Amino acid sequence: MSVSASPWPTSVIVTRLRTAGCVFAEDEAELLVAAAASPAELAVMVDRRVAGLPLEHVLGWAQFRGLRIVVDPGVFVPRRRTEFLVDQAVTLARPGAVVVDLCCGSGALGAALVAAVDKVEVYAADIDPAAVRCARRNIAADRVFEGDLFAPLPATLRGRIDVLVANTPYVPTDELQLLPSEARIHEPRVALDGGADGLDVQRRVTAAAPDWLAPGGRLLVETSERQAPQAVEVFRRAGLIPRVVESEEWYATVVIGTRPTGRNEF
Structure with missing residues (x-):
């Protein structure tokens, strides 16, 4: 479920992610917006990603061979x-x-x-x-x-x-x-x-x-x-x-x- 209203324009999220060194900032912003259940949750998720947490740990899943694999914080992310x-x-x-x-x-x-x-x-x-x-x-x-x-x-x-x-x-x-x-x-x-x-x-x-x-x-x-x-x-x-x-x-x-x-x- 995506949030009905983002706390920031998507462009601001992209800028924050890019400034933090996220190479695929646009794609990541789209995934974060789609995954967040509320504006408050989105804000937390963006903050965690900007702080350096792997995207998969922020989302709670990794894409692998067409599947969404649950990946908890602290667990190796499948490459x-x-x-x-x-x-x-x-x-x-x-x-x-x-x-x-x-x-x-x-x-x-x-x-x-x-x-x-x-x-x-x-x-x-x-x-x-x-x-x-x-x-x-x-x-x-x-x-x-x-x-x-x-x-x-x-x-x-x-x-x-x-x-x-x-x-x-x-x-x-x-x-x-x-x-x-x-x-x-x-x-x-x-x-x-x-x-x-x-x-x-x-x-x-x-x-x-x-x-x-x-x-x-x-x-x-x-x-x-x-x-x-x-x-x-x-x-x-x-x-x-x-x-x-x-x-x-x-x-x-x-x-x-x-x-x-x-x-x-x-």
């Missing part, structure tokens, strides 16, 4: 480039597939797969309690688990996962300071910090993945173009058959690892 990872997963997940969204954050990847693949069986997990609470509003609550990587997942999933998507943190610790202030200040460090080379969490996921994947199952992770060769070696050492897919449009790089079926696939 549009990660839609490319989901696109790859959709091509691999047959109807009825068992899918796990690890390091799920808001659960955006799992929710997108539920929407895209018929009768897919999606589970999700994250170590951040705030993220888990949020994900339970985007995915079936009884299939979202709180804990470290695979630890909280039902043991019955071991060896049965067809598609495992893991949007692990991959920013090297020393480069966190280079991130936009919206991410540095308002998103949890655990969702950003990938360790010295950015691949610490990915190594842990990849090392354990073969025990959880079904024969022929796939692990998909997002990484940077610079990190991809090292990520490929991590996959190989874990016994997965790796390949890299890239999108110039999204400036996205995804490494896909397949668990061998027992045949000579290397």
Whole structure:
């Protein structure tokens, strides 16, 4: 519901947003006006955005692969480039597939797969309690688990996962300071910090993945173009058959690892 009367002309909102550094000030103003239930609420929302809160946290949702994903304050905001990872997963997940969204954050990847693949069986997990609470509003609550990587997942999933998507943190610790202030200040460090080379969490996921994947199952992770060769070696050492897919449009790089079926696939 949009407000019936704005406390300021839209042009004033746009100017305030642009002065605060919002590149897409006109679009953001339109979204804020449409989302506010009253002039007073709009004033608060604009003030929060001008103060540096991510737009998605102000609105309470993020646009992701055609869906509105609930995103609570303090929860990692799903990036549009990660839609490319989901696109790859959709091509691999047959109807009825068992899918796990690890390091799920808001659960955006799992929710997108539920929407895209018929009768897919999606589970999700994250170590951040705030993220888990949020994900339970985007995915079936009884299939979202709180804990470290695979630890909280039902043991019955071991060896049965067809598609495992893991949007692990991959920013090297020393480069966190280079991130936009919206991410540095308002998103949890655990969702950003990938360790010295950015691949610490990915190594842990990849090392354990073969025990959880079904024969022929796939692990998909997002990484940077610079990190991809090292990520490929991590996959190989874990016994997965790796390949890299890239999108110039999204400036996205995804490494896909397949668990061998027992045949000579290397």
